[in-house]
Amino acid sequence: MSDHFDLVVIGAGPGGEKGAAQAAYFGKKVCVIERSPKPGGAAVNTGTIPSKTLRETALYFSGLRQKGLYGVDLRVKRDITISDFMFRERIVVEAAWQLIDENFKRHHVTVVQGSARIVSPKSVEVTRFGQEPRTITAEAILIATGSHPQQPTGIAVDGSIIVDSDSLLMLQKIPGRMIVIGGGVIGCEYACIFAALGVKVTIVNSKSRLLAHLDAEVGEALRNTMTARLDISVHVNVDAKEIAVEDDHARVSLTDDSVLYSDVVLYCAGRIGNTDGLGLDELGIVRNQRGYIQVDKHYCTAVPTIYAAGDVIGFPALASTAMEQARVAVCHAFDLKYKQQVSNVLPYGVWTIPEIATVGEPEDALAARRIPYEVGRSSYRINPRGQILGDTDGFLKLLFSPDDQRVLGVSIVGEGACELIHLAAAVMSFGGTIDYFIQSVFNYPALSDAYKYAAYDGLQALARHRAQIAGLHSTSAPSPVKT
Numbered sequence: 001m002s003d004h005f006d007l008v009v010i011g012a013g014p015g016g017e018k019g020a021a022q023a024a025y026f027g028k029k030v031c032v033i034e035r036s037p038k039p040g041g042a043a044v045n046t047g048t049i050p051s052k053t054l055r056e057t058a059l060y061f062s063g064l065r066q067k068g069l070y071g072v073d074l075r076v077k078r079d080i081t082i083s084d085f086m087f088r089e090r091i092v093v094e095a096a097w098q099l100i101d102e103n104f105k106r107h108h109v110t111v112v113q114g115s116a117r118i119v120s121p122k123s124v125e126v127t128r129f130g131q132e133p134r135t136i137t138a139e140a141i142l143i144a145t146g147s148h149p150q151q152p153t154g155i156a157v158d159g160s161i162i163v164d165s166d167s168l169l170m171l172q173k174i175p176g177r178m179i180v181i182g183g184g185v186i187g188c189e190y191a192c193i194f195a196a197l198g199v200k201v202t203i204v205n206s207k208s209r210l211l212a213h214l215d216a217e218v219g220e221a222l223r224n225t226m227t228a229r230l231d232i233s234v235h236v237n238v239d240a241k242e243i244a245v246e247d248d249h250a251r252v253s254l255t256d257d258s259v260l261y262s263d264v265v266l267y268c269a270g271r272i273g274n275t276d277g278l279g280l281d282e283l284g285i286v287r288n289q290r291g292y293i294q295v296d297k298h299y300c301t302a303v304p305t306i307y308a309a310g311d312v313i314g315f316p317a318l319a320s321t322a323m324e325q326a327r328v329a330v331c332h333a334f335d336l337k338y339k340q341q342v343s344n345v346l347p348y349g350v351w352t353i354p355e356i357a358t359v360g361e362p363e364d365a366l367a368a369r370r371i372p373y374e375v376g377r378s379s380y381r382i383n384p385r386g387q388i389l390g391d392t393d394g395f396l397k398l399l400f401s402p403d404d405q406r407v408l409g410v411s412i413v414g415e416g417a418c419e420l421i422h423l424a425a426a427v428m429s430f431g432g433t434i435d436y437f438i439q440s441v442f443n444y445p446a447l448s449d450a451y452k453y454a455a456y457d458g459l460q461a462l463a464r465h466r467a468q469i470a471g472l473h474s475t476s477a478p479s480p481v482k483t
């Protein structure tokens with residue numbers, strides 16, 4: 001086998017897989033180097049797929065979805081074991097491995113197992129325990145090595161009492177109590193999953209809001225559901241000062257001098273790029289203190305033949321964006337007239353209970369940037385599908401420009417949010433206005449209809465505000481329509 005390729009990809013996570021397939025699709029000879037025995041990276045092995053599968057399992061076993069429908073506890077199994085909990089996760093992960101292998105085979109991508117280090121702008125050394133190092137050369141290199149959880153200071157992750165989002169999946173039993181340190185996406189998702197299983201969960205968040213990067217109303221709604229429905233205790237504006245293990249449990253001292261005890265502490269306070277040992281400094285490739293590689297708009301590093309995409313370049317660090325960045329990177333590397341940039345309309349999905357999704361700007365960001373906006377809201381309570389599903393807390397919040405009614409941002413909290421958001425993303429991608437929602441016919445009964453009522457509500461708010469500005473009483477403003 002020749003060791004010269006058009007493209008060498010380091011890492012077989014979503015970024016590496018899709019970048020490799022994209023180049024191979026256009027006839028390039030591609031090699032992927034992966035140090036783990038299985039492909040898929042964090043998305044398949046420790047992150048996206050496991051956590052989303054466990055969420056479905058938790059909803060099923062807890063009967064939570066049905067509780068709102070029948071008013072009774074339809075818990076399927078009262079004493080859930082860790083193997084009950086992990087059963088479907090294993091099936092789904094194995095299916096994902098198979099799909100990636102099929103994708104590589106279909107595109108004739110060569111997969112080499114081992115740890116890669118870049119030794120020159122066009123060559124990579126691969127080492128594997130018990131084997132001689134091997135040098136692979138290529139016209140271009142794509143770094144898609146991902147990231148790993150940041151470790152707590154002063155105590156090691158032991159996989160049983162102190163865990164991170166990787167070792168959490170190795171737990172041998174479902175704990176009675178869990179402290180989650182970090183109120184970001186991963187912390188909130190796992191807090192909801194374990195609380196649904198009946199674990200007494202406490203979140204410790206250094207910021208004043210959960211999911212602080214999202215619309216404040218969204219974080220507030222999540223917090224209300226967490227506390228009222230899932231019995232989660234949420235501590236904000238406070239950090240963990242010291243984490244210690246005492247016998248079979250953990251003691252966590254907080255900066256407000258309170259002390260919490262728990263069977264398991266899940267530490268979710270950010271991630272670090274997998275760049276140590278890659279040989280980047282020797283090549284002059286810049287990375288920041290979190291290990292994230294600096295790239296230009298084509299995902300090219302300081303070395304013209306070397307690209308980087310996915311978690312290893314930092315924000316937004318999603319499987320969805322990793323794949324697109326990698327496709328754009330290889331198109332640029334080989335001058336393929338195909339995908340030139342990643343869409344600037346990015347949907348975000350957060351698989352908490354309830355589900356959350358957003359696109360565009362949150363309200364506080366618009367306010368901070370002094371961008372004029374109007375708000376329209378619609379509740380799942382007034383939506384027949386919301387009633388059928390028993391999700392009457394859900395809502396859709398629509399932000400639009402008062403001047404031309406262009407959609408500026410949408411946040412959805414509730415069942416189906418992560419799918420529903422794509423409609424807003426499509427309208428925003430085409431520079432659409434809320435008129436799209438007003439003029440469109442939606443299936444009935446369907447949650448998508450919430451867009452129409454949020455748009456009506458927004459028009460009413462706009463009319464009220466215009467009337468106020470014109471010095472009229474808001475009641476005399478013409479009511480656009482709400483039928």
Ligand SMILES: Cc1cc2nc3c(=O)[nH]c(=O)nc-3n(C[C@H](O)[C@H](O)[C@H](O)COP(=O)(O)OP(=O)(O)OC[C@H]3O[C@@H](n4cnc5c(N)ncnc54)[C@H](O)[C@@H]3O)c2cc1C
Pocket residue numbers: 010011012013014015016033034035036039040041042043044046047048049051052114115116117144145146147165186274278309310311312317318319320321322349351
């Ligand atoms: C708990 C959790 C939940 C998540 N949920 C979501 C979600 O719902 N939606 C979403 O879009 N994203 C989610 N993410 C994020 C998502 O998993 C990542 O954004 C995505 O996996 C990044 O893809 P990547 O290809 O950049 O890196 P990775 O998936 O991390 O893959 C990198 C690969 O490179 C390999 N590698 C590293 N160094 C070397 C080396 N030197 N040599 C050879 N191989 C190497 C690694 O073994 C790994 O297989 C979640 C993450 C976590 C942790």
